[in-house]
Structure formats: structure tokens, C-alpha cells
Amino acid sequence: MELQTARLTLRNWRLDDAEELYRWACDPRVGDPAGWPAHRSSEESRLVIEKFLSGPQDYAIVLKETGKPIGSISLNFNSDLAHGEDECELGYWLAVPYWGQGIVPEAGREMLRHAFEDLNLKRVWCGYYEGNDKSRRVQEKLGFRFQWVSDDVNVSQLQEKRRGYANLLTKQQWLADQQPVTINIYYTGQGSAARDFAREMEESGLAAAIRAEEGNLRYDYFLPVSDPQSVLLIDSWQNQLALDHHHATAMMAKIASLREKYDLHMRVERYHPIEDNKDDEKFIRK
Secondary structure (H helix, E strand, O other), X not given: OEEEOOOEEEEEOXXXXXXHHHHHHOOHHHHHHHOOOOOOOHHHHHHHHHHXXXXXXEEEEEEOOOOEEEEEEEEEOOOOOOOOOOEEEEEEEEOHHHOOOOHHHHHHHHHHHHHHHHOOOOEEEEEEEOOOHHXXXXXXXXXXXXXXXXXEEEEHHHOEEEEEEEEEEEHHHXXXXXXXXXXXXXXXXXXXXXXXXXXXXXXXXXXXXXXXXXXXXEEEEEOOOOOOOEEEEEEEEOOHHHHHHHHOOOHHHHHHHHHHHOXXXXXXEEEOOXXXXXXXXXXXXX
């Protein structure tokens, strides 16, 4: 089976992938944070494919540009976290040269869609060991919610114990995270402060940079006729995860600095889409 994203093909591992697997898995920076030792030969990598990566939900992360595997992502139904028939654990790793490019979140989003839509699972678990901040950030981006921390977790392949963190994403939470989100923000200040703020946001390029972010649907300022000291920002995003990613960018500090500069106060309204009401059509002039 194959799954597709913009940059990636997710397909089952093949024995002839052994050389590429060894190329990346021989680096201890890949396996150690996830709890497994670096591969010592391409033959060992071939055995790993046969023994551990041969399940129907074990996928090589293949870069479309090269057609070669650069990592792995799996849905594990026999983990210490997942116990029911309608749940699994998401696992992944990525070759070092491709870190920091958003590849695992991209693959993870498609795997979660596959888990909840194609396989009709109800719960997907994911975990990481203390110190593995890259994996923690991936799970945050994918919408996983913290559940518990465990001391003295047995890492059998490395013959050691670590502190482990368990996270969970339910199908209901995932569905809610997929819905578009619209935020109405009313900025109010003295005199023309709010309008000057909006003007600087546009002229500085900050507003354009936000519109260019992945997942942004709208970012526009309006002037309320009845309140000359306020401006209205309509800020729409493809889903909550896109909005969370925006909130984690360095641009938020710049926006906060501008709000302080113009001494603005905010009133916020949050909206989620509802089904179209055809009864409203008679009130709309087109």
C-alpha cells in the first residue's frame, strides 16, 4: 500500500531498501533517541526489515524527489501503550540530513488520516524518551495530548532505563483539529493607534508573511464604522494545528511588540464552521 503527501510517498519496506536503511540507521543520532542501537551492516538492516519492518502498517518515508527512503513511520498494534483493537502506537525516525524540514510532521499527518479514516481507529498513542525534544515537538505539532510520565522505562535494545512520556490523540480530537478556525480580534487604542498598528503590520510585511504561512486562509483588517478607535482582524486557518504552528513562530513576538508600541487592548471571538443553513439564503442579496 502507498500513501501520498506533497513531498513524500509512504510505502512498505522492501528487502532491496537495506542499503539505504543502513546508510541512515548506522548513525547513532538516529536510533539512540528512539531506543535502538545503530545498525552495523547492510545485512543487519536487511534482517531488521524482515523482522521489524515487514508489517502492513510499516512504511518507508520516501522522498519523491529522489525516490529513496529517508526514514520510517509505523502504526504499531502490539505496543506497551496500545491495547485495544481500535488503537495503535505511532512510531517514526528520520535521517539526520533531513531534520528540521517538517518531513515527519508531514508524514505523521497522513498516517493519522490513514489511521482514523481508512482503518477507523479510535485512539493513536505516541511516546518519547526524556531529552528527545525533536520527537516531542513533532507530537505537539500533530496534536497529541499529554497523558503521563513514567520513570525507569525499560529500553531493552540498549539495556538501560529512561524516563518516558506518553501522549494520546483520539479520533474525536483529531476530527475537531481538522476543522477550519476563524478568530475575530478587535484591537482598540487611543485615537488612531489601532489603525496605525494595522497600517504598520501591512507596510512592514508582517501581515503578508502571515498570509504566506501554510494553513492560513485569511488575514485581513477592517475598520468598524461605529468604533473609530478600533480595527477588526479576521484571522482564519485551515485547522487548529496550523493556528498552533503560527502561534509558535517568531512573528508572534514581533506582533506583541507592536501591540505594546501602540498600547492596544484586545477582544477576541472564536468561530468554528457549522452546516450551511439554506433558510438564510432568502436574506442574502447576490
